[in-house]
Amino acid sequence: MAQDHQILLYYLYRRIENSRDFVEEHRSLCQSLGLRGRILIGEEGINGTVSGLREATERYRETLGNDPRTAGITFKIDPADRHVFPKLIVKWRPEIVTLGLGPDDVDPTARTGKRLNPSEWLAAMQEDNVVVIDGRNRYESELGRFKGAVCPDIENFREFPDWLREHADELRGRKILTYCTGGIRCEKLSGYLLEEGFEDVSQLEGGIVTYAKDPATLGRDFEGLCYVFDQRIGVEVNFTETRSLISHCEKCGEPCARYRNCSCKSCNRKFFLCEPCEQTKGRLCSPACQELVGNL
Numbered sequence: 602m603a604q605d606h607q608i609l610l611y612y613l614y615r616r617i618e619n620s621r622d623f624v625e626e627h628r629s630l631c632q633s634l635g636l637r638g639r640i641l642i643g644e645e646g647i648n649g650t651v652s653g654l655r656e657a658t659e660r661y662r663e664t665l666g667n668d669p670r671t672a673g674i675t676f677k678i679d680p681a682d683r684h685v686f687p688k689l690i691v692k693w694r695p696e697i698v699t700l701g702l703g704p705d706d707v708d709p710t711a712r713t714g715k716r717l718n719p720s721e722w723l724a725a726m727q728e729d730n731v732v733v734i735d736g737r738n739r740y741e742s743e744l745g746r747f748k749g750a751v752c753p754d755i756e757n758f759r760e761f762p763d764w765l766r767e768h769a770d771e772l773r774g775r776k777i778l779t780y781c782t783g784g785i786r787c788e789k790l791s792g793y794l795l796e797e798g799f800e801d802v803s804q805l806e807g808g809i810v811t812y813a814k815d816p817a818t819l820g821r822d823f824e825g826l827c828y829v830f831d832q833r834i835g836v837e838v839n840f841t842e843t844r845s846l847i848s849h850c851e852k853c854g855e856p857c858a859r860y861r862n863c864s865c866k867s868c869n870r871k872f873f874l875c876e877p878c879e880q881t882k883g884r885l886c887s888p889a890c891q892e893l894v895g896n897l
């Protein structure tokens with residue numbers, strides 16, 4: 602199919618005056634361009650991902666580039682043959698990525714980890730006394746992650762401070778590398794680690810999606826797919842001979858990157874389920890969920 606659409610992923614931490622008015626203005630802009638996706642705007646900046654016709658997304662980039670409030674923003678761009686979002690959502694939020702650090706919130710324009718480009722990142726991962734921390738959630742790292750990364754078993758970033766308290770001893774004195782999808786979560790995560798007294802903290806600039814496009818690294822040492830928050834769900838990262846799937850259907854164990862939400866309403870857990878298993882065994886994730894639904 603013709604790749605006449607584009608998907609943009611972007612964020613910018615920069616104080617926006619009258620950010621609530623900016624939301625209305627920005628929604629009108631996106632509507633006039635026929636864009637779909639999800640954009641969060643707050644006093645601290647803007648965080649978005651949208652899809653649209655190529656010319657529309659190019660006009661959008663140009664408009665943001667010419668606006669002093671958003672000039673200099675970096676866009677990650679993927680070609681597509683269609684929209685990958687069902688609708689447009691532009692919202693005001695106190696935080697443009699919900700980390701829920703509360704009084705421990707960090708301002709990434711004041712304090713953040715050292716930024717590594719893809720080549721620097723790949724080299725840093727090979728050094729001694731390094732620990733690589735996946736800054737994302739359980740269902741993201743289960744689809745794909747950097748080789749050897751520590752992946753917190755959390756459903757939401759809000760659980761990260763507790764996870765860190767439990768694992769602080771293992772991390773003390775080590776060189777910490779953090780990564781996430783597009784880089785935005787690491788802006789605060791790496792700053793938070795510095796605040797918590799870890800001294801040597803670096804982050805993958807632009808996240809996995811930037812790493813995947815880097816011609817020098819070709820996504821090396823990334824295993825599986827990168828989880829994305831649109832209809833594609835997973836995108837390729839590793840373009841070397843070591844590419845592989847790391848996820849398996851929970852019912853039959855075959856390699857599988859197809860996520861479904863458990864149809865038990867009170868569970869709703871994301872789990873890997875291949876198409877044949879869904880057809881024959883249904884979409885409940887566990888015997889416990891089967892029993893729960895069966896007894897209703």
Ligand SMILES: [Zn+2]
Nearest residue numbers: 850853875878
């Ligand atoms: Zn299966």
Ligand SMILES: [Zn+2]
Nearest residue numbers: 863868886890
């Ligand atoms: Zn379940």
